[in-house]
Amino acid sequence: HIxxxxxxxxxxxxxxxxxxxxxxDSAAVDALENLRETYPLxxxxxxxxxxxxxxxxxxxxxxxxSVCIRFQPALVxxxxxxxxxxxxxxxxxxxLRYDEDALDIVAVNVGQLQDxxxxxxxxxxxxxxxxxxxxxxxxxxxxAELVKRTG
Numbered sequence: 001h002i003x004x005x006x007x008x009x010x011x012x013x014x015x016x017x018x019x020x021x022x023x024x025d026s027a028a029v030d031a032l033e034n035l036r037e038t039y040p041l042x043x044x045x046x047x048x049x050x051x052x053x054x055x056x057x058x059x060x061x062x063x064x065x066s067v068c069i070r071f072q073p074a075l076v077x078x079x080x081x082x083x084x085x086x087x088x089x090x091x092x093x094x095x096l097r098y099d100e101d102a103l104d105i106v107a108v109n110v111g112q113l114q115d116x117x118x119x120x121x122x123x124x125x126x127x128x129x130x131x132x133x134x135x136x137x138x139x140x141x142x143x144a145e146l147v148k149r150t151g
Contacts, residue, residue, distance in 0.1 A: 002031045009038055014074065016042040022071070023063040032071065042075040043067055047089070050109045050123070051082030051096045061116050068117055077122035078113065080106065080143075095126050098135040098142040107149040120151055 005015075015035060022029050022043075032041075045064055048056060068076055081093035096102045114121050125143060137145070 002028065002035070006031060006034055012039055014040040014042055016044050019043045019045040019064050019067050019076075020047050022067050029070075036071055041071050041073040042077065043071065043073040044124070045076070045078040046093065047083060048078050048109075048113065049082050049084040049089075050078060050080055050106055050113070051094075051102060052084045052109070053082075053105050054084065054087075056109050056112055057084065061113065065116055068119070075122060076117060076119060077124050080123050080125050080146075093126055095128055095132075096142075097132040098137045098139055100136065103137075103142060103145055103149075106146060110146065110150040114150065 004010075017032060022032055035041075043064075048060060048064065050056075079093050080096065082096065083090050083092055083094060096106070110121065110123065123143075123146065125139060128139065
């Protein structure tokens with residue numbers, strides 16, 4: 001829809017884009033540069049894997065930081081999910097168990113993310129159609145505690 005947005009400039013309060021689509025050099029990057037002159041941007045990440053026990057991928061985090069520096073978005077968000085296991089990227093947003101161990105992991109990863117970007121980051125929960133039998137807290141309790149720990 002980018003070419004239509006550039007040519008028509010329809011009324012919109014802001015635009016949300018996936019960070020990963022703008023981590024390289026392409027015509028899309030130039031087009032977004034053009035659009036940000038008209039619209040505030042929200043950059044939403046889908047591949048950082050905040051729930052991964054192995055920690056954040058530093059290269060991916062640095063690419064996300066570069067996107068934020070270049071486009072100066074009003075908001076930055078990332079999914080509360082994991083998608084990396086044993087160095088393999090699974091190309092999906094997988095849900096977390098809601099317990100202290102997962103909370104500790106996510107809080108550390110969100111802290112590193114916010115420190116690297118030097119800004120608060122909104123964390124988007126996933127739609128959950130089933131619950132893990134061994135979760136020890138509700139989603140609301142998990143998110144409330146994450147907010148306490150990370151701001």
